[in-house]
Amino acid sequence: xxxxxxxxxxxxxxxxxxxxxxxxxxxxxxxxxxxxxxxxxxxxxxxxxxxxxxxxxxxxxxxxxxxxxxxxxxxxxxxxxxxxxxxxxxxxxxxxxxxxxxxxxxxxxxxxxxxxxxxxxxxxxxxxxxxxxxxxxxxxxxxxxxxxxxxxxxxxxxxxxxxxxxxxxxxxxxxxxxxxxxxxxxxxxxxxxxxxxxxxxxxxxxxxxxxxxxxxxxxxxxxxxxxxxxxxxxxxxxxxxxxxxxxxxxxxxxxxxxxxxxxxxxxxxxxxxxxxxxxxxxxxxxxxxxxxxxxxxxxxxxxxxxxxxxxxxxxxxxxxxxxxxxxxxxxxxxxxxxxxxxxxxxxxxxxxxx
Amino acid sequence: xxxxxxxxxxxxxxxxxxxxxxxxxxxxxxxxxxxxxxxxxxxxxxxxxxxxxxxxxxxxxxxxxxxxxxxxxxxxxxxxxxxxxxxxxxxxxxxxxxxxxxxxxxxxxxxxxxxxxxxxxxxxxxxxxxxxxxxxxxxxxxxxxxxxxxxxxxxxxxxxxxxxxxxxxxxxxxxxxxxxxxxxxxxxxxxxxxxxxxxxxxxxxxxxxxxxxxxxxxxxxxxxxxxxxxxxxxxxxxxxxxxxxxxxxxxxxxxxxxxxxxxxxxxxxxxxxxxxxxxxxxxxxxxxxxxxxxxxxxxxxxxxxxxxxxxxxxxxxxxxxxxxxxxxxxxxxxxxxxxxxxxxxxxxxxxxxxxxxxxxxxxxxxxxxxxxxxxxxxxxxxxxxxxxxxxxxxxxxxxxxxxxxxxxxxxxxxxxxxxxxxxxxxxxxxxxxxxxxxxxxxxxxxxxxxxxxxxxxxxxxxx
Numbered sequence: 001x002x003x004x005x006x007x008x009x010x011x012x013x014x015x016x017x018x019x020x021x022x023x024x025x026x027x028x029x030x031x032x033x034x035x036x037x038x039x040x041x042x043x044x045x046x047x048x049x050x051x052x053x054x055x056x057x058x059x060x061x062x063x064x065x066x067x068x069x070x071x072x073x074x075x076x077x078x079x080x081x082x083x084x085x086x087x088x089x090x091x092x093x094x095x096x097x098x099x100x101x102x103x104x105x106x107x108x109x110x111x112x113x114x115x116x117x118x119x120x121x122x123x124x125x126x127x128x129x130x131x132x133x134x135x136x137x138x139x140x141x142x143x144x145x146x147x148x149x150x151x152x153x154x155x156x157x158x159x160x161x162x163x164x165x166x167x168x169x170x171x172x173x174x175x176x177x178x179x180x181x182x183x184x185x186x187x188x189x190x191x192x193x194x195x196x197x198x199x200x201x202x203x204x205x206x207x208x209x210x211x212x213x214x215x216x217x218x219x220x221x222x223x224x225x226x227x228x229x230x231x232x233x234x235x236x237x238x239x240x241x242x243x244x245x246x247x248x249x250x251x252x253x254x255x256x257x258x259x260x261x262x263x264x265x266x267x268x269x270x271x272x273x274x275x276x277x278x279x280x281x282x283x284x285x286x287x288x289x290x291x292x293x294x295x296x297x298x299x300x301x302x303x304x305x306x307x308x309x310x311x312x313x314x315x316x317x318x319x320x321x322x323x324x325x326x327x328x329x330x331x332x333x334x335x336x337x338x339x340x341x342x343x344x345x346x347x348x349x350x351x352x353x354x
Numbered sequence: 355x356x357x358x359x360x361x362x363x364x365x366x367x368x369x370x371x372x373x374x375x376x377x378x379x380x381x382x383x384x385x386x387x388x389x390x391x392x393x394x395x396x397x398x399x400x401x402x403x404x405x406x407x408x409x410x411x412x413x414x415x416x417x418x419x420x421x422x423x424x425x426x427x428x429x430x431x432x433x434x435x436x437x438x439x440x441x442x443x444x445x446x447x448x449x450x451x452x453x454x455x456x457x458x459x460x461x462x463x464x465x466x467x468x469x470x471x472x473x474x475x476x477x478x479x480x481x482x483x484x485x486x487x488x489x490x491x492x493x494x495x496x497x498x499x500x501x502x503x504x505x506x507x508x509x510x511x512x513x514x515x516x517x518x519x520x521x522x523x524x525x526x527x528x529x530x531x532x533x534x535x536x537x538x539x540x541x542x543x544x545x546x547x548x549x550x551x552x553x554x555x556x557x558x559x560x561x562x563x564x565x566x567x568x569x570x571x572x573x574x575x576x577x578x579x580x581x582x583x584x585x586x587x588x589x590x591x592x593x594x595x596x597x598x599x600x601x602x603x604x605x606x607x608x609x610x611x612x613x614x615x616x617x618x619x620x621x622x623x624x625x626x627x628x629x630x631x632x633x634x635x636x637x638x639x640x641x642x643x644x645x646x647x648x649x650x651x652x653x654x655x656x657x658x659x660x661x662x663x664x665x666x667x668x669x670x671x672x673x674x675x676x677x678x679x680x681x682x683x684x685x686x687x688x689x690x691x692x693x694x695x696x697x698x699x700x701x702x703x704x705x706x707x708x709x710x711x712x713x714x715x716x717x718x719x720x721x722x723x724x725x726x727x728x729x730x731x732x733x734x735x736x737x738x739x740x741x742x743x744x745x746x747x748x749x750x751x752x753x754x755x756x757x758x759x760x761x762x763x764x765x766x767x768x769x770x771x772x773x774x775x776x777x778x779x780x781x782x783x784x785x786x787x788x789x790x791x792x793x794x795x796x797x798x799x800x801x802x803x804x805x806x807x808x809x810x811x812x813x814x815x816x817x
Contacts, residue, residue, distance in 0.1 A: 027478040030471075128562070128593070137563035137594060138492035139466060143499050233470050235496060240467045280471065281479075299400075299695070309419055 017168055021161045029164045030232065035273035036171040037229045042253040042265030043178055044221035049251070050259040051182060052214050053194030055113045057247055058120025059222055062093040064127070064241030066223025067230035069093065071140040072133070081149035082158055086170065086227045093223020097216040105211040108197075117247075124242035139237025142230060158231075167228050174224055175266070181217065182262055190214055252314060256321055258328025267330050272314070279310045384722045385745035388678040392442035394685050399431040399698045405441055405454035410730055412437070412717075413476040415469065415487035415497055418461040421595045424620055424697070425489050426461065429512075431698055432710045433457055433486065436717040446725045455721070458482060462493060464594075469493045470500070477504045483730040484509060484720065489619060490594075491515035491565040498528040507732050511716035514538065514617070514642075515568040519758045521812040526736055529759045531716040531752075533666040534807045535565065535617075539572025540579065541664060541765045541805035542615065542640050547581025549798050555587045556640075557611035559602055559626070561618055562591035569617040572808070580804075587611050596622060599629045607635055613662075615640045624649040631657040638662060645708055647701040650791035658792035661770040667711040668766035669748040671797045672781035678747055680782060682706070701788065711746075719744045719752070757814035760807040764799055771795030 021029040041063055048054040069092030070085045104115050127134040134140065145158040148166060156162055181187055189210055192200045201207045230236040240246065249272070250265070257268025278284045285305045292301035325332040414433055418426035437455040440446060445454040460476050462469040469488070476482045477500060485501055485508040488494050494513035501508035502525035510518065510530045516537075517523060519530055546553060558573065560566030570589065577584045588609040590602050606614060614637050618626050623643045630637070631653050638660040644650075650658045674680050686706045690699060697703075706714060722744060727734040740756035752763040768779070770793060773786035779794045780787050787793030 025478060027474055030474065131562070131567075138495070141495065141499070144503075233467055234499060235466055235470065237466045237492065239465060280468075281475065306419075 018165075021164050026160045029160065031273065031277055033164060033167045033171075033228070033232050035269055036168060037225050037232065038249070038253060038272060039266045039269035040171050040174055040228075041222055041225040042250040042257070042269050043175060043262070044218045044225065045250040046254050046259065046262075046265045047178065047182075047190070047214055047218040047221075049254055050261070050264070051187065051190045051194060052211065054108060054211070054215075055251075056116040057113045057251075058116030058118070059218075059250055060242050060244075060246035061116075061120045061123045062097060062219040062222035063226035063229070063246060064123065064236075064238075065096050066090055066093040066226030067236040067241050068127070068134060068140070068226075069223065070227035071142050071230050071236045074142050074146055075140055080146060082146045082166065082231065083148065085146060086224065086231070089227030089230070090220050090224045093226065094216050094220040096223075097219030098212075101212040101215045105208050105215060120242060120244070120247055124238060124244075127238040127242050134238060136238060139235050139240070141235050143234045145231055145234060163231065167232065170224070170228060174221055178217075178221060179262060186210075186213075252318055254328075255318060256328055258330030258332075258334075260327060261330040261334065264328050264330035268328065271317075271329065275313060275317070276310060279308075279313060284308070284313070382743040382745040382751050384726065384742070386718055386747045388682070388747055390443055391678075391682065391685075392439060394435075394438060394442070394689065395693075397435060397438045397689060398693060398695075399434050400695055402430070402434045402457055403438070403441075405445075405456055408451060408453055409456035410446060410448065410453045410484070410724065411456045411458055411480060411482040412484045412486050412720075413458045413460045413473075413480065413482040415460040415462050415473055415476070415485060415493075416489060417464040418459055420463050421621055422464045422489065424702075425464075426459070427697055428620075428702070428709065429486075429713055430457070430459065431703055432706070432713040433717050435706070436714050436721065440721050446721055448724055448727075448729050449731075460487075462488065464490060464493065466493060466496055469496045473497050473500045477506055483507070486511060486717070486720075488512060490563070491518055491568070492563055494518055495523060495564075498523065498525055501525060501527040505732055507730075507735050509716060509720055511713055513565065515565045516572070516808040517564060517568060519760055519813075520810040524758060524810070524813055526759070527732055529739055529754060531719060531754075531761050532712060533664075533763070533765060534760060535568040536572030536575060536808040537765070537805045538617070538642060538664055539569055539574070540576030541767065541800040542662075543573060543576025543584075544580045544800055544804045545662070545767045545798055546613070546640070547577070547584065548804075553612035553638075554581075554583060555585050555610055555612045557588040557590075557606050557609055557614050557637075558586060559590050559592070559606070559614055559616045559618070561594050561622060563594065566591050566617060570615075573615055576805075592622075594622065597625060599626050600633065603630050603633050603635050606630075606637070607633070611637060613638055613640050616644070617642050619643040620646060620649075627653055627657070640664075643709070647704065647788050647791065647793075650793075651701060651788060654790065655772050655792055658770055659772055661792065663768045663770065663794070665708060665712075665766050665768060666761075666763060667707065667715055667746070667748075667750060668768065668797065669746075669750045670766060670799055671779050673707065673748075673779055673794075674782050675748060682747060705787070711748075715744075715746050715750075715752070718746070755807070755809070755814070758809055760809070762802055762807060764802045765805055767798045767800060768794035769796045769798075 020032060045059045048056055066089040070089030073088040074080055074085050100119060104112060128136050145163060147158055148156040189200060189205055193207060193210060197207050253268035253272050254265045256271050258264025288308060289301055289305040292304055321328060414429050416426040416429050417423055434457055437457050441454040445452040458480055460472040462472050473485060485497050485506055487497055489512050491513040494510050495518060498508050498518060506527060508528040510528060511532055514532055514535050516534045558570045560570055588605060588611060592602060616639055620643060624646060627644055627649060640662045642664055644661055645663050690704055723735060723739045723742060724730060727738040739754050741754060743751055743753040745751050750763060752761050755762050772792055773789060775795045776787055776793050777785040779797060
């Protein structure tokens with residue numbers, strides 16, 4: 001019965017996604033892709049943070065390298081299809097991760113975080129200065145989007161609707177792969193390293209090599225997210241690719257959603273996307289203005305409502321979540337569920353006793 | 355003898371006919387209609403009235419938050435003014451209906467990804483008819499691409515890079531109503547090499563993105579053409595929204611430069627000028643956007659004297675050429691003094707000229723095109739606007755080049771002098787622009803044929 005319900009829910013979910021662009025239009029379809037991109041980026045970061053216990057302040061370097069890899073490939077290889085472009089973006093990020101890994105996998109904690117901050121800033125400045133390659137502040141344009149060419153047999157134009165299906169399928173496949181990756185024995189070693197890396201070493205596993213593999217996988221999938229992002233935006237610039245904010249966003253998503261859960265970052269990304277849309281469309285400010293107008297003079301109310309921008313609201317929410325729900329939204333939900341189950345278990349015998 | 359008389363008669367007839375035909379041939383397609391200038395006393399940029407019913411929607415895509423928030427503010431006032439002017443006249447007859455203009459703010463935070471998102475929101479959710487923007491050529495490129503994709507008219511009133519309209523980036527849906535980088539560079543080179551003939555050593559300091567590089571290239575091209583003996587003694591490009599210009603100014607100090615050539619815009623332009631004067635770098639700036647009076651007043655008369663500003667909306671001296679302009683200005687001035695609240699009662703918004711005038715002209719021209727097209731249908735708008743010419747209240751004539759949708763007009767370079775010397779330019783009381791800073795005095799005209807906007811040969815084959 002339960003199995004049937006799960007399958008029904010899955011089928012309903014797939015149908016909802018398939019019908020999404022038809023029901024809600026291109027704008028919200030693009031918003032959904034953006035959410036999926038952030039979700040993949042955050043999950044890739046959480047492979048390091050949640051599963052391996054390594055906090056990176058510079059994950060944008062993989063996201064950006066993936067984005068630039070795809071964009072540069074499309075600009076320099078004539079007639080390149082969308083799939084090889086995405087793969088090139090992902091491989092570029094993996095190569096960068098493998099180059100940096102020998103330096104960073106031997107350290108942890110603050111040193112790991114600060115090294116990443118330094119590398120990310122280095123790449124940011126390099127991308128700004130190497131204007132002839134990266135386009136600097138202007139970035140590189142990917143317009144029009146390349147077609148999907150399957151071995152020359154089938155050519156599908158990547159209009160907004162088709163790109164929606166392409167992006168959703170690729171990201172869903174990537175998220176599924178990462179889910180299974182965390183469930184393999186290798187995934188359990190990752191968690192073991194997070195909790196006690198010395199013990200994992202005593203058990204005979206090579207901790208640094210294991211970290212390097214996790215690191216490359218995490219970088220690769222961040223690169224994949226970046227490549228899809230560049231194709232979605234039809235443009236990638238230094239600020240969108242390598243800036244500090246791009247590194248901080250997935251950390252916020254992970255913290256909001258829950259660091260100890262695989263689905264936490266996805267929940268965090270959804271929350272992030274909703275707030276972004278709510279504030280970006282001006283609906284939040286309008287609501288706030290209405291409420292403030294009841295208490296303050298209209299000019300002051302206008303100023304206060306203008307004051308609340310996306311980063312500020314997100315920062316406030318992060319402070320509240322960290323203070324009151326340190327395990328994030330997913331952790332909070334799991335805790336409530338556990339409490340409810342305990343209450344049910346403890347409530348059962350009492351009822352039977354009376 | 356008879357033959358001579360016959361020839362003279364024919365010549366007289368020719369002259370007589372020409373007297374009627376020539377003005378008709380030279381006439382512009384449309385001009386600002388001051389005869390029906392409405393009562394604007396109820397216009398307030400802080401409370402722009404949203405017209406009801408079916409409207410023509412114009413999205414102002416600009417930074418309304420973050421370090422460049424003042425830029426968005428400076429667009430809202432003039433665009434809102436034009437919309438109010440037109441709405442008070444009853445609107446524009448399009449698609450068989452009189453429609454009023456509705457302004458919708460789209461805050462792009464000066465970021466490419468946000469620009470893409472808000473522009474898409476404007477097109478797909480708000481269903482706007484016109485995209486109007488924006489500062490930052492890299493951002494305008496995003497808007498133009500979306501205009502091309504969704505077949506919407508995009509009016510570029512601010513971003514000056516020539517590359518926006520080259521063969522790789524040109525879209526028939528985008529129109530550039532402002533001057534462009536090579537045109538500006540060449541105009542300055544013509545001015546220094548052929549008119550002023552004084553300074554010979556130049557230092558280029560621009561923002562590090564498409565516009566800054568493109569402008570510098572234009573200046574170098576112009577120097578080669580009009581001033582080959584001039585020297586570029588230094589060249590630097592800084593990050594957008596920089597707060598510390600000291601490293602660049604130190605280099606400039608030691609370079610021996612006589613003029614700093616910059617295209618920096620607010621807030622960089624203001625910070626650059628202030629810091630240069632604080633560091634004792636008193637060199638003149640050949641500039642485009644260093645004319646914000648709030649900044650100029652903070653720097654004072656001494657620090658602002660000698661600045662050379664280029665303008666596309668200027669018409670030569672004196673500024674107040676006719677009763678119409680004087681009346682128009684007085685209406686504005688009255689509202690500025692008595693009605694508008696912060697930030698629009700600051701010195702930056704005292705005159706409907708300069709940059710504000712440029713933005714207003716852009717929207718007036720657009721409105722005139724919509725009216726003559728009788729539709730908001732992009733294809734009909736394109737048909738009217740290509741090759742169109744429009745005359746402003748000040749008498750400035752602008753033409754939209756059909757092959758690449760770039761505006762062609764004469765340019766003017768203004769030399770900033772102390773208030774006592776500004777009467778030649780500001781010819782009504784109090785005979786100066788601002789009391790506590792230098793302002794436009796002598797004006798030098800750069801004819802359009804000396805600085806014609808760059809044309810991509812693949813787009814403009816016939817030219």
